[in-house]
Amino acid sequence: MKEITILSGKGGAGKTSIAAAIASVADNSVFCDCDVDAADLHLILNPDIKETHVFHGAWVAFIDETVCTNCGICKDNCRFDAFHYNEGGQLYINPYQCEGCRLCERVCPQGAITSSRSTNNSWYVSETRFGPFVYARMGPGEENSGKLVTQVRQKTKEIGKERNVDFIINDGPPGIGCTAISSVTGSSAVLLVAEPTRSGLHDASRLVELVRSFNIPVFAMINKCDINLEATQLIEDYLIEQNIIVLGKIPFDATFVESMIDKKTVVEYDKNSDSVKQIRAIWNKLVDEMHSRVA
Amino acid sequence: MPYKIAIASGKGGTGKTTVSVNLQYFVAKYLTRNILLVDCDVEEPNDRIFFPEAQITSEQEVSQMVPEIDPDKCTVCRWCVDYCEFNAIVVIPPVNFAEVNASLCHSCGACIVACQEGAITEKPNPIGDITCLNTGVGQGLAEGSLKVGSAMQTLMIKELKKSVSDDYDIVLYDAPPGTSCPVVETIADADYIILVTEPTPFGLHDLILMVELLVDLDKPFGVVINKAGLGNRDLHAFLDEQNIDILEEIPFSREYASIYASGNLLDHVDEETAARYGNIIKTIERRYLQYEGNNYFKW
Numbered sequence: 001m002k003e004i005t006i007l008s009g010k011g012g013a014g015k016t017s018i019a020a021a022i023a024s025v026a027d028n029s030v031f032c033d034c035d036v037d038a039a040d041l042h043l044i045l046n047p048d049i050k051e052t053h054v055f056h057g058a059w060v061a062f063i064d065e066t067v068c069t070n071c072g073i074c075k076d077n078c079r080f081d082a083f084h085y086n087e088g089g090q091l092y093i094n095p096y097q098c099e100g101c102r103l104c105e106r107v108c109p110q111g112a113i114t115s116s117r118s119t120n121n122s123w124y125v126s127e128t129r130f131g132p133f134v135y136a137r138m139g140p141g142e143e144n145s146g147k148l149v150t151q152v153r154q155k156t157k158e159i160g161k162e163r164n165v166d167f168i169i170n171d172g173p174p175g176i177g178c179t180a181i182s183s184v185t186g187s188s189a190v191l192l193v194a195e196p197t198r199s200g201l202h203d204a205s206r207l208v209e210l211v212r213s214f215n216i217p218v219f220a221m222i223n224k225c226d227i228n229l230e231a232t233q234l235i236e237d238y239l240i241e242q243n244i245i246v247l248g249k250i251p252f253d254a255t256f257v258e259s260m261i262d263k264k265t266v267v268e269y270d271k272n273s274d275s276v277k278q279i280r281a282i283w284n285k286l287v288d289e290m291h292s293r294v295a
Numbered sequence: 296m297p298y299k300i301a302i303a304s305g306k307g308g309t310g311k312t313t314v315s316v317n318l319q320y321f322v323a324k325y326l327t328r329n330i331l332l333v334d335c336d337v338e339e340p341n342d343r344i345f346f347p348e349a350q351i352t353s354e355q356e357v358s359q360m361v362p363e364i365d366p367d368k369c370t371v372c373r374w375c376v377d378y379c380e381f382n383a384i385v386v387i388p389p390v391n392f393a394e395v396n397a398s399l400c401h402s403c404g405a406c407i408v409a410c411q412e413g414a415i416t417e418k419p420n421p422i423g424d425i426t427c428l429n430t431g432v433g434q435g436l437a438e439g440s441l442k443v444g445s446a447m448q449t450l451m452i453k454e455l456k457k458s459v460s461d462d463y464d465i466v467l468y469d470a471p472p473g474t475s476c477p478v479v480e481t482i483a484d485a486d487y488i489i490l491v492t493e494p495t496p497f498g499l500h501d502l503i504l505m506v507e508l509l510v511d512l513d514k515p516f517g518v519v520i521n522k523a524g525l526g527n528r529d530l531h532a533f534l535d536e537q538n539i540d541i542l543e544e545i546p547f548s549r550e551y552a553s554i555y556a557s558g559n560l561l562d563h564v565d566e567e568t569a570a571r572y573g574n575i576i577k578t579i580e581r582r583y584l585q586y587e588g589n590n591y592f593k594w
């Protein structure tokens with residue numbers, strides 16, 4: 001069983017659209033949406049939810065005003081500027097700034113502070129027309145995305161083992177921070193969806209640096225490759241210089257949006273289009289590479 | 296106090312940086328040159344790409360203070376482990392092993408309060424850089440760049456914003472994509488939020504998450520529809536139904552996409568673009584002039 005994480009660095013490169021397209025052509029696979037902040041893959045996969053779980057987020061502290069003497073020891077010890085005075089001069093904690101370290105709870109001489117964990121995040125185990133799919137919904141402004149990503153990946157692996165699948169396909173988040181790190185550690189390979197723009201190149205190079213620090217092999221594809229040929233050449237040169245195999249290139253194709261509107265993958269929408277031919281070729285090449293080069 | 300505008304989206308790739316860079320340019324042209332652009336997408340900062348001639352005026356390393364346990368003073372009592380909510384400390388008494396894992400540490404200081412032996416001191420652990428650039432537009436650009444491999448993006452954004460002085464009329468925060476803590480950190484002190492979206496199902500879905508967040512935070516906001524013409528009208532229906540201000544619609548254009556791809560946004564400013572950003576600024580200007588502060592702009 002091999003785990004492929006689809007990343008880009010740059011937002012909007014086409015990770016989710018490509019993940020959905022791969023779902024269409026990959027046999028015997030399970031799928032996971034690791035972009036828990038702004039999960040979109042379920043909009044195309046149309047999941048039939050079998051299990052719903054609450055994910056307990058970070059601790060958030062709260063002052064009981066009836067016990068609090070406003071001594072301010074909590075505020076003095078808080079490193080996250082979470083303590084403020086309200087109009088009545090009473091100390092309160094801004095939940096968005098609270099880091100969940102619970103130090104205030106420990107230092108309060110009155111025991112006026114308690115913490116609770118947010119229940120505003122959920123994750124789902126589902127079946128789709130392509131196979132099992134695990135995804136999450138984070139409440140807006142929530143913390144601990146990294147932990148939630150770890151949770152959904154863990155469940156996906158479990159299901160993958162149960163069903164003896166060949167591939168786990170992870171739709172990754174943009175960026176290189178804790179959510180991206182949690183999406184990629186321990187993966188067999190990364191499929192880099194490269195956006196052929198200067199921004200895309202800059203972001204891809206940081207992502208490649210991150211992925212390589214975990215010793216994970218990177219394979220690339222270039223999306224929207226005909227918007228600016230010079231920029232596409234720049235990114236191709238970079239990939240060659242980095243010894244990253246370019247599995248294929250897809251020109252800009254409005255059917256990516258049209259199929260999204262129809263809640264279909266591009267493959268289902270028009271199975272004979274050039275883009276779909278490219279996607280099949282990219283997937284087949286990736287599978288070959290996984291079998292021959294990747295442990 | 297500057298009037299602070301954050302440019303956010305939810306979905307990645309909708310055009311936050313495009314709008315931020317153009318907005319600074321046109322505000323500097325039509326309203327005030329005392330405007331700073333701050334690139335808060337510390338994981339993948341891109342604003343600088345659009346100013347190839349920019350000169351760096353300052354660079355500053357940002358560090359996270361990470362506790363270090365002195366083995367000579369440590370009595371392996373494990374109080375620090377008890378106090379640590381992030382499982383960042385490992386203490387194994389039989390072998391006198393006590394160490395803090397920097398990559399899990401949130402620098403909350405709890406372990407230092409816990410330790411009765413004075414065995415814990417803090418050492419700086421670099422997490423990224425803040426670079427200030429003279430771009431020739433307004434008062435230039437302040438960029439935060441997270442060290443590759445660090446998970447401290449929220450702290451990096453906090454430090455970046457702290458480094459910005461109060462001397463500006465307007466400060467623009469180019470936010471990262473997503474809806475979780477780095478975005479909240481970016482928009483926390485903003486006076487107005489511009490949400491840049493695209494009229495596609497993914498764009499609408501992620502916009503709704505952002506709208507929920509902004510309603511929760513009680514922040515005024517308006518929407519710029521980028522790549523208009525691509526997709527369908529569901530977005531318009533939603534905005535209409537929710538009574539959300541549409542600041543402007545920027546049509547999808549392969550030509551414009553190509554210009555963006557080369558990093559040439561400000562080399563090819565045409566009349567149409569100028570008119571569009573003029574419209575966005577008119578709305579902001581109304582709010583800006585209502586804003587009470589020491590430095591509010593006077594015509």
